[in-house]
Amino acid sequence: MSALLEVRDLKVRYGGNLALSVGALSLGHGEIIGVVGGNGAGKSTLVNAVAGWSRGAPRVEGSVQLGGRDISALPTHRRVREGLLLVPEGKLIFGTMTVEENLAEGIDDPGEGRKPYSVEEIYALFPRLAERRGHLGSQLSGGERQMLGIGRALRLAPRALLLDEPSIGLAPKLVRTVLQSVSDLRAHGLSVLLVEQNVKAAIEVVDRVLLLERGQVVLEGTAAEMRNNPRIAEAYLGAQ
Numbered sequence: 001m002s003a004l005l006e007v008r009d010l011k012v013r014y015g016g017n018l019a020l021s022v023g024a025l026s027l028g029h030g031e032i033i034g035v036v037g038g039n040g041a042g043k044s045t046l047v048n049a050v051a052g053w054s055r056g057a058p059r060v061e062g063s064v065q066l067g068g069r070d071i072s073a074l075p076t077h078r079r080v081r082e083g084l085l086l087v088p089e090g091k092l093i094f095g096t097m098t099v100e101e102n103l104a105e106g107i108d109d110p111g112e113g114r115k116p117y118s119v120e121e122i123y124a125l126f127p128r129l130a131e132r133r134g135h136l137g138s139q140l141s142g143g144e145r146q147m148l149g150i151g152r153a154l155r156l157a158p159r160a161l162l163l164d165e166p167s168i169g170l171a172p173k174l175v176r177t178v179l180q181s182v183s184d185l186r187a188h189g190l191s192v193l194l195v196e197q198n199v200k201a202a203i204e205v206v207d208r209v210l211l212l213e214r215g216q217v218v219l220e221g222t223a224a225e226m227r228n229n230p231r232i233a234e235a236y237l238g239a240q
């Protein structure tokens with residue numbers, strides 16, 4: 001089966017500096033790929049470029065295809081309409097609106113058999129948000145914000161989600177909760193590119209892992225292969 005998201009020869013420069021160079025990346029239907037690596041490895045640069053974000057005025061070369069359609073020239077909002085949704089580190093929520101109001105905006109008719117999640121489906125995925133439905137965005141904890149950010153994206157009927165460090169700043173128990181919910185999205189046929197510094201937790205929920213170093217993919221494999229890879233184990237999993 002052909003991949004849902006195909007990235008080819010992606011190069012991203014800030015000023016004259018080459019921050020990212022990825023030859024090929026394919027994300028299958030219903031697949032979750034973990035993008036891991038240290039600080040400054042290029043993880044955010046990758047998902048931002050795939051989403052067409054222009055923050056930091058990067059110069060981007062290469063092609064991005066979604067469902068066989070070349071979307072490389074489309075601005076971010078048009079990629080959103082095509083079903084490619086970036087959830088940056090929990091920031092795209094409205095602090096002055098309640099959880100329920102934050103989730104109110106959906107997409108009416110995305111076409112192509114796509115269906116937005118209903119608010120109730122999002123509450124089923126994240127019961128904590130249901131409990132907090134009357135609270136303002138600004139009153140939420142870090143974990144609740146991450147859940148709400150993902151919930152808002154699900155209201156727009158994504159085909160692929162790009163999640164930038166959904167577990168950042170969360171207590172270990174919440175990390176597992178949030179990442180387990182991400183894993184549950186697979187059952188709905190959603191594809192996810194999951195940026196994570198928390199390799200140990202990520203490896204438990206993803207299908208494949210890409211390790212980025214200095215803007216390049218230096219290792220790639222299934223979660224099982226990567227778990228047993230000494231390079232990953234030494235660098236990220238601690239002494240086992």
Ligand code: ATP
Nearest residue numbers: 014019037038039040041042043044045046055056
């Ligand atoms: P972190 O986990 O620390 O966010 P990361 O893996 O997401 O790291 P990026 O933020 O993608 O890494 O950064 C990759 C490289 O690009 C780094 O060398 C960084 O300094 C550089 N970079 C990122 N954004 C910009 C920008 N707006 N202007 C200039 N350089 C940038």
